[in-house]
Amino acid sequence: MYPWIGFVRxxxxxxxxxxxxxxxxxxxxxxxxxxxxxxxxxxxxDLNDWLGAYGGHPQVVTPHIDKLAEQGVLFSNAHCQAPIxxxxxxxxxxxxxxxxxxxYFLAPNFxxxxxxxxxxxxxxxxxRHSYYSATMGKIFHxxxxxxxxxxxEKSKGWRRPKQKLRYTQPGSHPGWDWxxxxxxxxxxxxxxxxxWAAGVLPxxxxxxxxFFLSVGFxxxxxxxxxxxxxxxxxPLGGVQLPASIPxxxxxxxxxxxxxxxxxxxxxxxYMVESDEARHAVRAYLAANSFVDHxxxxxxxxxxxxxxxxxxxxxxxxDHGFHLGxxxxxxxxxxxxxxxxxPLIISAPGLSKGERSNxxxxxxxxxxxxxxxxxxxDREDLEGxxxxxxxxxxxxxxxxxxxxxxxxxxxxxxxxxxxxxxYADGSEELYDHSNDPHEWTNLAGEIKHAKVIKRFQKYLxxxxxxPLPGSAGSDSPLYGEGGVSLQEAMxxxxxxxxxxx
Numbered sequence: 471m472y473p474w475i476g477f478v479r480x481x482x483x484x485x486x487x488x489x490x491x492x493x494x495x496x497x498x499x500x501x502x503x504x505x506x507x508x509x510x511x512x513x514x515x516d517l518n519d520w521l522g523a524y525g526g527h528p529q530v531v532t533p534h535i536d537k538l539a540e541q542g543v544l545f546s547n548a549h550c551q552a553p554i555x556x557x558x559x560x561x562x563x564x565x566x567x568x569x570x571x572x573x574y575f576l577a578p579n580f581x582x583x584x585x586x587x588x589x590x591x592x593x594x595x596x597x598r599h600s601y602y603s604a605t606m607g608k609i610f611h612x613x614x615x616x617x618x619x620x621x622x623e624k625s626k627g628w629r630r631p632k633q634k635l636r637y638t639q640p641g642s643h644p645g646w647d648w649x650x651x652x653x654x655x656x657x658x659x660x661x662x663x664x665x666w667a668a669g670v671l672p673x674x675x676x677x678x679x680x681f682f683l684s685v686g687f688x689x690x691x692x693x694x695x696x697x698x699x700x701x702x703x704x705p706l707g708g709v710q711l712p713a714s715i716p717x718x719x720x721x722x723x724x725x726x727x728x729x730x731x732x733x734x735x736x737x738x739x740y741m742v743e744s745d746e747a748r749h750a751v752r753a754y755l756a757a758n759s760f761v762d763h764x765x766x767x768x769x770x771x772x773x774x775x776x777x778x779x780x781x782x783x784x785x786x787x788d789h790g791f792h793l794g795x796x797x798x799x800x801x802x803x804x805x806x807x808x809x810x811x812p813l814i815i816s817a818p819g820l821s822k823g824e825r826s827n828x829x830x831x832x833x834x835x836x837x838x839x840x841x842x843x844x845x846x847d848r849e850d851l852e853g854x855x856x857x858x859x860x861x862x863x864x865x866x867x868x869x870x871x872x873x874x875x876x877x878x879x880x881x882x883x884x885x886x887x888x889x890x891x892y893a894d895g896s897e898e899l900y901d902h903s904n905d906p907h908e909w910t911n912l913a914g915e916i917k918h919a920k921v922i923k924r925f926q927k928y929l930x931x932x933x934x935x936p937l938p939g940s941a942g943s944d945s946p947l948y949g950e951g952g953v954s955l956q957e958a959m960x961x962x963x964x965x966x967x968x969x970x
């Protein structure tokens with residue numbers, strides 16, 4: 471049987487079941503829909519904690535996101551489920567862990583492989599329960615899922631020049647670049663997205679059904695460009711670089727070093743010696759301030775719509791981003807700067823201006839929004855609702871946050887500790903109460919054996935193989951010239967056996 475036949479059959483069956491249910495309880499459905507809150511879902515690509523409300527960088531200027539934090543709950547210890555775009559977003563949108571689906575890397579598209587292609591996304595689920603779903607920008611990695619939305623506004627606008635501005639090293643990835651550009655803000659890709667979202671919100675507010683609007687910004691993902699207005703906020707000579715130490719990687723397991731190779735991106739030594747580190751950090755700060763302005767545009771559109779008091783606002787990033795910490799640039803690690811993400815939720819009738827340090831994950835958003843909007847529970851979701859923390863940010867919370875990079879490589883984060891275990895059994899342990907930069911790996915110290923044992927019971931018991939076509943399983947993890955994940959694991963196992 472052709473794969474698409476089964477896909478169509480299942481889709482039609484779900485539609486038929488839904489139609490019958492709607493017919494039986496039509497009037498009740500409409501009255502319930504009128505009482506449900508709207509959802510404004512704002513995604514920002516590669517955003518770490520460099521926001522004023524988070525205090526991740528002392529110089530950053532982000533007044534609009536800071537104001538949103540004052541209107542809801544800021545989760546200061548939120549983490550992605552994979553430190554790379556596609557699996558992080560798929561995990562959030564399906565409500566399932568990478569270790570359960572096999573979606574570990576940038577490919578494949580979840581709609582093209584057995585195991586996930588018939589799964590119902592968060593947006594589909596809300597559509598099935600009377601919500602109007604619309605989107606523009608980067609919500610999915612790559613092709614937008616047409617089954618998830620009633621309306622998809624095509625992205626448009628300027629994203630990058632034909633030739634690089636600053637980072638022109640041989641063999642570098644085409645997307646790796648940064649700098650000031652002489653392009654009006656109004657012509658840029660993300661501005662067009664914010665402009666559309668702000669303009670459509672008043673129209674959505676007039677609909678008889680509640681809306682779920684998903685808005686995705688590409689910046690500060692590389693290439694990191696912004697106009698002079700935003701660069702002027704950060705004079706080059708005064709830009710502060712993140713803290714790093716020269717021997718930071720000496721106590722890391724070999725597999726950890728292999729997995730964090732980045733042959734198509736900048737090496738830390740080059741960035742420091744050439745002083746490009748300061749230029750790149752400045753560009754990242756400028757891009758953050760630009761995106762903050764765009765978030766402000768969207769929130770202003772919500773205010774003008776007249777339904778702000780009836781709308782849940784969720785702002786999140788798919789993963790963090792290193793800018794020299796642990797001698798690393800970009801993502802694809804199991805350390806704090808990559809796994810930790812901004813997460814702010816503002817919901818009607820719940821806490822305002824509060825901060826929660828409980829460890830939570832993006833995978834928790836699906837069940838959270840389901841509960842906040844009064845929709846039936848989904849028993850197959852692997853996250854948990856954050857509503858208790860939205861009611862009381864200091865509520866009892868016993869589970870750590872989990873992040874996975876490739877099969878059997880996991881990190882767990884509690885309020886105090888980070889524990890990481892790799893496929894070859896190698897471990898890392900960091901005490902954030904004394905070592906917030908994760909400079910000292912304590913995993914080899916006997917006195918911390920009980921801490922590690924407590925963490926191990928939270929590791930996934932299911933670790934499925936990578937899906938067919940996974941980039942990074944049997945193909946180079948970082949493009950041409952890079953090592954595959956399997957090769958990195960093999961090297962790590964060999965060196966462990968050799969006692970190195």
